[in-house]
Amino acid sequence: MADKSQVRVRFAPSPTGDLHVGNIRTALFDWAYARHTNGKLIFRIEDTDRERVTDEYIQAAIDTLKWLGLNWDEGPEVGGEYGPYLQSQRLDIYAEWAQKFLDNGDAYHCYCSGEELEERRQLQMKNNQAPGYDGKCRDLSNTQIDEFKAAGRKAVIRMRMPQGETVFTDAIRGEVKFEHLYVPDFVLARADGSPLYTLAVAVDDVLMKITHVLRGEDLLSSTPRQIRVYQAMGVPESEYPIFAHLPFVMGQDNAKLSKRNGEVSIAWYREHGFLPEAICNYLALLGWSPGDDKENITMKELVELFTVERVNSSPARFDMKKLEAINGDKIRALTQSEFLQWALPFLTQAKVISGTTEEIDLVKAALPIIQERIVTLSEIPAMLNFLFVKQFAVDAQEQPKLLEVGAQEVLKVALARCSELTNWDHLSIEEVLRKALIVELGLKPRIAFSALRIAVTGSHISPPLFESMQLLGKERSLARISSAITS
RNA sequence: GGCUCCGUCGUCUAGUGGCCUAGGACUCUGGCUUCUCAAGCCAGCUACGAGGGUUCGAAUCCCUUCGGAGCUACCA
Incomplete structure (x- = not known):
């Protein structure tokens, strides 16, 4: 091992x-x-x-x-003793190995053109044979080679797949066996000498002393080819990496x-x-x-x-x-400061805030009330927009709800009572509004606060009302309520 | 077509012969809570692809079958 x-x-x-x-x-x-x-x-x-x-x-x-x-x-940016880590910078390494395979007879030049290959493949399919390279150029004579060269043909380098089978143990799937009958001779390098995945991946895994290959399941059937390259490189079986196909x-x-x-x-x-x-x-x-x-x-x-x-x-x-x-x-689960750091870019990018310290302070104060209300950070701008808009406007769809008689009544009472408030914190706001609307007017909370919510935040869906009013400030809260009153 | 891999609730999964009348999470449905929306809590729906074996006993072992996926390149 x-x-x-x-x-x-x-x-x-x-x-x-x-x-x-x-x-x-x-x-x-x-x-x-x-x-x-x-x-x-x-x-x-x-x-x-x-x-x-x-x-x-x-x-x-x-x-x-x-x-x-x-x-x-x-790897990239950090380097390492087995670099370079971009395969495009390792071309000479692959070329050397390909030449060695050629010298040892593990690989050979193949002069078949793409069209010829395709033609033969179709024929194989038609005859119900396993499609794949048929080994035509495996044992070319020198005269044949000369003829191909004379005809101007360019050759790819193809790996010779010996008879037999490849068996390996996948760490996730157990023993997997491929008969070479179904693993045709494969191309290692293009005619221009550039390497293909099958060559580069195997050479690099060996040279970079990779011990475990965890990769996608789609590469499972390319594993016998990779192992074939190890063999040609002279790597003993005990040194093959352990494969695990995800x-x-x-x-x-x-x-x-x-x-x-x-x-x-x-x-x-x-x-x-x-x-x-x-x-x-x-x-x-x-x-x-x-x-x-x-x-x-x-x-x-x-x-x-x-x-x-x-x-x-x-x-x-x-x-x-x-x-x-x-x-x-x-x-x-984010801490307040973590949440702030994640939230800020979304708010600035959506142009809800420009990034002044006043704005950031307000964001900081507002984040706790929306933290458990969102699923993605991208929802933040829409949720906090009402705190920062210069030209506040109630959502058009919500507008009609404010015109109802009951709603107008709520707004008028709320405006009057809130105006008298000296402590503008959410507990005081809630106290005075509950007293006025729920106790004295006998309204259902969800009805009473709905109109107010729309008037203040612009929508019937919002962060908690009283906290929102606190954050908005007395002046702006009252102004919005006031402008929602039609008569 | 051939080769290879895979097959438990709608989805992700736990499960390696008895703890399984199959557990958890997400989704969905209903309820509680409630100032909206969320969050939280409670409840419910729903699965071992099918058929044969082996065994006292199978989701777990064997066989067959069906289904799905990947590969089958001078892509990776």
Whole structure:
């Protein structure tokens, strides 16, 4: 057995777009496993397909991981002794290995064109044969090679898949077996010499001394190819990394999450007011469970509890409702200063406040009364807007409710009584209004306070009325009540 | 089509032969509380895909079947 006492896990996305929940769930598990075992997390960018991977996406991936708090020990920005960690900067390494495979006869040049390959594939399908490379160029004679070259053909490098089978033990699924009959010779490098995933991933995992590969289930069937490269590299079986193929995170329609299928980038969740800890907590529950009934866990607890043994093998559907529930829990668990820090950007961005100290003081005072009322941070601007608007106006839909006779009566009485108040705190306001409206007028509280709520906050849904009036201040509260009175 | 993986409430899951008339969470429904909305509390709905075995006893073991997904690229 290779030295697996020092766990080295890697998260190796191919940033062809913003990281989405599936990617992040994998990153989270990689991270949790590395931290749980006191191992190292290696962050590697698989950008061998430069047509699809852009620098913007790479940077976005880095930012997203940082925002989530999933820190890495080796990789972009932090370096490490096995770098570089961008595959596009390791091209010479792959080329060397590919040449070595060629020299040893493990790989060979294939001159078939894409059209020819496709044609033969169709034929195979038609004849009910397993589609895949048929080995046409496996044992070309020198004259044949010369002919191809003379014809101007370019060659890809193809790995020779020996007869037999590949058996390995997946840490989540147990023993998995692939007969090579169904694993055709695969391309290691394009005609221009650039490497493909199958080459780069295997070479890097070996060179970077990766001990555990936790990755998506979609890569399960590419594992025999990866193992084939290990063999060609001369890596003894005892030194292969341990594979653990994580179940999918699926969208609503039961298919793997993808761009076409509800794939939503983590950036989206960030913009919509989800906390990183809520996202991580929820994602941790997709395919893994702590074992007991406790589901609301911190990152620290996740690290303590996470084991691969407790990872499920069946796919999980993404459920926004549950994410929201957890997000609400996390928001409620925030300290006042934490909540303030999260809230401020949303308020400034929505232009509810500009950021003056007076405004921030008011926000600070108002946050406690809305903390248990929101599910996402993005709801904050709408909830506190009534405290900051310059041109206050009652919601058009609510307006008619203020015109009713009963409502007008309530407003008039409230205006008169509140004007006399000297202590403008919510307890005093409540006391005087209850006395006037409930005791003396005999109104039902929900009826009485509804009109007032609309007049003061503009909507029948608002933070608690008396606290809201206190925060608004006497002058503005009375002005709003007054302007709601029509006669 | 072939290969591979997967199959417990609507969803995420607990469950590794008796603790299971299947537990928890989210959703949903009803109620309590209540100045609205929330939060909180209480209650309810609802599941072992199907069929055969093995066993005194099966969600748990075996077989068959059905269903779903992934792969089948000079993508990753």
